[in-house]
Amino acid sequence: MARHARFLIGRLAGYVAVVLVGITFIFIIPRLLPVNPVEAMLGRMMSQGAYMQEDQVKALREALSDAFGLNGTLLEQYLGFLRRTLLSQDFGPSLAMYPTPVKELIGQALPWTFGLLLASVLIAWVVGNALGLIIGTMPDSRTSRMLEAVAIIFYPIPYFILALVLSILFSYVWKVFPLTTTVRGAPWSWELVWSIVYHSFLPAVSIIAVTFGWWMLSMRALSSTLMDEDFVVYARLKGLARSRVLLRYVLPNAMLPQVTFLALQLGLMFNGSIIAEIVFSYPGVGSLIYTAILQGDYNLLMGTVSLSIVAVATATLLVDLLYPLLDPRIRHR
Amino acid sequence: MMRLPGKLALGAVLIGLIILVGPLAALVAPEDPRVWQTHPRNQWPSAEHLLGTTALGQDTFWLLSWSVRNSLMLGVSVAALATLIGVGIGLLAGYRGGMVDRVLSFLMDALIVIPSLPLLILLSSMTKGQTSLLAVGIILVIFNWPFPARQIRAVALSMRERDFVNLAWYSGESVGRILWRQMVPYLRGWAVANFINTILVVVAVESSLAFLGLSNDNVPTIGTMIYWALKYQALIAGRWWWLLPPIISIIVIFVGFFLLSNALADRLRVNPMAAR
Numbered sequence: 001m002a003r004h005a006r007f008l009i010g011r012l013a014g015y016v017a018v019v020l021v022g023i024t025f026i027f028i029i030p031r032l033l034p035v036n037p038v039e040a041m042l043g044r045m046m047s048q049g050a051y052m053q054e055d056q057v058k059a060l061r062e063a064l065s066d067a068f069g070l071n072g073t074l075l076e077q078y079l080g081f082l083r084r085t086l087l088s089q090d091f092g093p094s095l096a097m098y099p100t101p102v103k104e105l106i107g108q109a110l111p112w113t114f115g116l117l118l119a120s121v122l123i124a125w126v127v128g129n130a131l132g133l134i135i136g137t138m139p140d141s142r143t144s145r146m147l148e149a150v151a152i153i154f155y156p157i158p159y160f161i162l163a164l165v166l167s168i169l170f171s172y173v174w175k176v177f178p179l180t181t182t183v184r185g186a187p188w189s190w191e192l193v194w195s196i197v198y199h200s201f202l203p204a205v206s207i208i209a210v211t212f213g214w215w216m217l218s219m220r221a222l223s224s225t226l227m228d229e230d231f232v233v234y235a236r237l238k239g240l241a242r243s244r245v246l247l248r249y250v251l252p253n254a255m256l257p258q259v260t261f262l263a264l265q266l267g268l269m270f271n272g273s274i275i276a277e278i279v280f281s282y283p284g285v286g287s288l289i290y291t292a293i294l295q296g297d298y299n300l301l302m303g304t305v306s307l308s309i310v311a312v313a314t315a316t317l318l319v320d321l322l323y324p325l326l327d328p329r330i331r332h333r
Numbered sequence: 334m335m336r337l338p339g340k341l342a343l344g345a346v347l348i349g350l351i352i353l354v355g356p357l358a359a360l361v362a363p364e365d366p367r368v369w370q371t372h373p374r375n376q377w378p379s380a381e382h383l384l385g386t387t388a389l390g391q392d393t394f395w396l397l398s399w400s401v402r403n404s405l406m407l408g409v410s411v412a413a414l415a416t417l418i419g420v421g422i423g424l425l426a427g428y429r430g431g432m433v434d435r436v437l438s439f440l441m442d443a444l445i446v447i448p449s450l451p452l453l454i455l456l457s458s459m460t461k462g463q464t465s466l467l468a469v470g471i472i473l474v475i476f477n478w479p480f481p482a483r484q485i486r487a488v489a490l491s492m493r494e495r496d497f498v499n500l501a502w503y504s505g506e507s508v509g510r511i512l513w514r515q516m517v518p519y520l521r522g523w524a525v526a527n528f529i530n531t532i533l534v535v536v537a538v539e540s541s542l543a544f545l546g547l548s549n550d551n552v553p554t555i556g557t558m559i560y561w562a563l564k565y566q567a568l569i570a571g572r573w574w575w576l577l578p579p580i581i582s583i584i585v586i587f588v589g590f591f592l593l594s595n596a597l598a599d600r601l602r603v604n605p606m607a608a609r
Contacts, residue, residue, distance in 0.1 A: 014442065021443040029456050040459075156591035159515035160544050161583055164559070170570065271450035275541055289451065292459040293545065301458060305451040312448050 008321075013315045019086075022309035026302065027081050031074075038064045040296075055251065083309070091303035096295035102303035103289060110311070113284035116200050117273045120207040121266075128212035129258060132219025133246060137227055158255030159272040163206040163279040170202060171280075177202050203276040211269060215258065222254040263319040270312050341596035347589030355401030356395075366396040379576050385574040388565040394509040396589060397578050404536050405586075407466055407554070411473045412531035416524055418474065419481030424512045427489025430486055438486065449476040453538065457547035466552055469542065473535050481527045485520060492516055523598065529594035533587055540583060543576070555565035555579045 025257045038061055072080070084090050125299035135144035154162075171281030175293050176198060226232055227250065235249050284306055290302035338429040364371055369389045376386040384393035426437040426519075453472055492498060501511050536555070542548050543556025546564075548555065558579040562568075 014439070017439065018443045018446050021440075022447045023360035025447070025452055026455065030459055032588065035569075059444075059445065074344055152591065152595065153588055157531055157584055158541065158587065160537075160541045171398060172568065267446050267448040270448045271541075274454075276545075278545065289454060290545065293454065293547065298459075301455060305455050308451050309447055313446055316446050 003208055007108070007235065011317065011320060015313060017311050019310055020082075021081060022313065023085055023306060024078075026085075026306055026309070027078055037068065055077060085306045089307065091304075091306075092299045094300045094322065096291060096297040096300060102299050105300065106285065106303055106307055109283060109285045109288045112282065113273060113277065113286065114129070114311075115196075116203055116207070116277070116282065116284060117269060118273065119200070120273075121211065121262075121269055122183075122206040124208040125211040125215055125262060126260075127208070128215025129219045129254075131212075132216040132222050133251060133254070136220035136223030137245050137246060137250065144220075151213035154209050157210060159206065159210050160275040160279060162210055163276050164202070164263045166206050167203055167279055190203050199280075199282065203273075203280045206279075207269065207272055207289075210272065211265075214265075218261070219254060223250050226250045226253055259322070261304070265315045266315050266319065267312050270308065334575050337468065340592050344592030344596060347585050351405075351586050351589060353581065355398050357407055358398035359402040362395045363396060363397060364392065366391050366399045369373060370483045375570075375572060384578055385572075386551065387575050388563070388572070389559070390566070393575055393578065396553060396558060397582065399578060401582055402560045403466070403587075404539065404554045404583075405532075405554070406419060407470055407533040407539055408532040408592055411470050411477065411535045412528050415474045415477035415531050416481055416528045419478040420485050420517070420520060420529070422478065422523055423482035423485025424489045424516055427486040428493050428512060428516075429489075434486070438480070441483050441486075444476055444479045445475075445483065449473075450538065450541065453542055454545070454547060457542055461497075464547060466554075467537075469539060469548070472533075472592045473538060477531050479532060480531075481524070484523075488520065489516060492519070526594045527588050529597070533590055536583070536586060555583050 009196060042057065042064070070077065089103050093099045094102050096103065131147055135141075135147050138144060232245065232249050235245050240249075257281055273284070274286035275287060276282065277284045278290045281287060285308055288300065289304045289308075291297065293303060340439075354373070364422065369391060370475045372382065372390050372392055374386060374388055374390045376382055378385040378393075382394065384394050384397065388395065389391055403581075417479075422437055422441075426434045426441075449472070455471060457469070498511060498515050499513050506514070539548065539554060539557030541557070543554055543560050546560055548554060548557050562572070562576040562579070565575075
C-alpha cells in the first residue's frame with residue numbers, strides 16, 4: 001500500500017512540476033518579446049479612430065497593465081499569474097466578445113474539443129491496433145501489404161493538409177458536409193446528437209486518418225516480434241485457436257508500449273485538434289484560439305493557451321494512472 | 334511488407350524531385366518571388382509561366398521553388414540541431430545517472446507533455462507575423478530535442494553496463510571520449526532516422542503556423558504560400574495552379590522522407606536496443 005502511495009505522490013509531483021514549467025513558459029514568452037501588449041492595444045484603439053485625451057490614455061494604460069498583470073515586480077507578477085491560472089482561472093473579460101468572461105467562453109468550448117479528441121483518438125487507437133495486430137501476425141498476405149502502404153502514405157502527412165484536402169473535397173466540391181457549424185435541436189434531443197455527430201464527422205476523420213497509421217505500424221512491429229517468442233510458439237503448437245493466441249498471448253504483451261505512447265502522444269494530438277477545429281470551424285478551444293489571434297484578444301489567448309496546457313497534462317496523468325491496471329507485472333517501486 | 338529497395342528507391346526519387354524543384358531551381362530563379370506584380374495576374378499555366386501566375390502577379394513556379402527551399406532549410410537546420418542536442422544530453426543523462434539524470438529526465442518529460450503549438454501560436458500572434466524564422470526555429474529546437482534524448486538515454490543506461498564500455502572506463506578514458514568513441518558509433522543510424530523525422534515535424538509545424546497567418550509574411554514557405562492562396566480566394570475562383578502545387582509538394586516531401594527514414598530504419602536495424 002505504501003508503495004502505491006509513494007508512486008501516486010511521485011506522479012502527482014511530476015504533474016504539478018510539468019504544469020508549472022508550462023505556465024512559466026507562457027509567463028516568460030510575452031515578456032521576452034519586443035512588443036508591449038498594452039502599447040499594442042492602445043495603438044490599435046487609436047488607429048481605429050478613438051480620440052483620447054492625455055490623461056485618459058494614461059488611465060487606460062494603467063487599467064490595461066493591471067488587467068494583463070503587468071504591475072509590480074517580476075516575482076509579484078509571476079505569483080499573481082500562477083494564482084490566476086491555477087486557482088481562480090480568471091483571465092478577465094474577453095476583449096473580442098466583451099464582456100463575456102474568458103472563463104465562460106472556454107467552459108463552452110472545452111467539452112467540444114475533448115469530445116472530438118476523445119472519440120477520434122480512441123477510434124484511431126482501437127482500429128490502428130486491431131489492424132496492426134492482424135497484419136503483424138500474417139506479414140506476407142496481400143491485405144497486410146496494402147494496409148501497410150496506406151498507413152505509410154497517410155501517417156506522415158501533416159494534419160492541416162489532410163484537413164484542408166478533406167474540407168475542399170467534402171464541403172466544397174461535393175458539399176456533403178457543412179462548411180460552418182450551426183448546431184440545431186433542443187438539449188438532450190436526438191436532433192442535437194445527430195447535429196453534433198454531423199458536424200464532428202470530418203474533423204474526426206481527419207484526426208483518425210493521420211493517427212491510425214502510427215498505431216498500426218508500431219503494433220505490427222510489436223506483434224510480429226511477439227509471434228516468434230517461445231510462449232507464443234508453444235501456444236500455437238499446443239493447437240490453440242488463432243483468435244485465442246492473438247487475444248490472450250500476443251495482445252496483452254503488446255498493449256503496454258501502446259498505452260505509454262498514448263500518454264506521450266496526447267500533447268501532439270491536441271496540436272492536431274487545434275488545427276482541425278480551425279479548418280472545419282468546429283466550436284472548440286482551437287477555434288477560440290483562432291478567434292483570439294484574429295481579434296488580437298490577449299486575455300482570451302492567455303486563457304486558452306494556459307488552460308489547454310493544464311488540460312493536456314491532466315489527461316496524460318490519467319492515462320499514466322490507468323497504466324498499472326493493464327499489466328499486473330508492473331509494481332511501483 | 335514493401336520490399337526494401339523499393340521503399341528506398343521511391344523515397345529517394347520523391348526527395349530528389351523535391352530538391353530539384355525546390356533548392357536547385359531556386360538557385361537559377363530569374364526573379365525574386367517576393368516582388369509582387371511582376372507579371373500579369375491570374376494567368377493559366379503556359380510555356381512562359383509553367384504554373385501560371387498568382388493573384389499578386391508572381392510566377393507560381395518560382396514562388397513554389399523558393400517556398401520549398403525555405404521550408405526545407407528551416408527543417409534541416411532545426412532537425413540537425415535538435416538531434417545533436419538530444420543525442421548529447423540523452424547520452425550524458427543515461428551515462429552519468431543520479432541527480433544529473435533526474436533533472437534532465439524531468440525536463441525532457443515536461444517538454445514532451447506540453448503541447449508546443451499553443452505556445453508557438455502565442456509567441457507568433459503577439460509579434461503579429463513578424464516572428465523571424467530564427468525565433469520559430471529556436472522554439473522548435475527547444476521542443477524537439479527531448480524526443481531523441483529520451484530514447485538515447487534509455488540506450489545509454491543499458492550500454493554503460495556493457496563490457497567494452499567498462500573496459501574503456503578502466504583504461505582511464507574520459508567521459509567525453511567514452512561517449513564519443515564507444516557509444517556514438519552505435520547510434521549513428523538511429524540519429525539519422527530521427528533527424529529525418531524531425532525535419533518533417535518542423536516543416537509541419539512551420540506550415541501550420543503559416544497556414545494560420547502567423548508566420549513571417551516576407552519569407553515565402555510552403556505554409557505561407559497556401560495561406561496567401563486561400564486568402565486571395567484561389568479555392569473559390571478555381572485557381573488550382575496556385576493552391577495545388579504547395580499542397581502536393583508538402584505531401585511529396587512527407588511521404589518521400591518518411592519512406593527514406595523507414596527504409597533506413599529497416600536496413601540499419603535502427604532499434605538502438607539491438608546494438609549488441
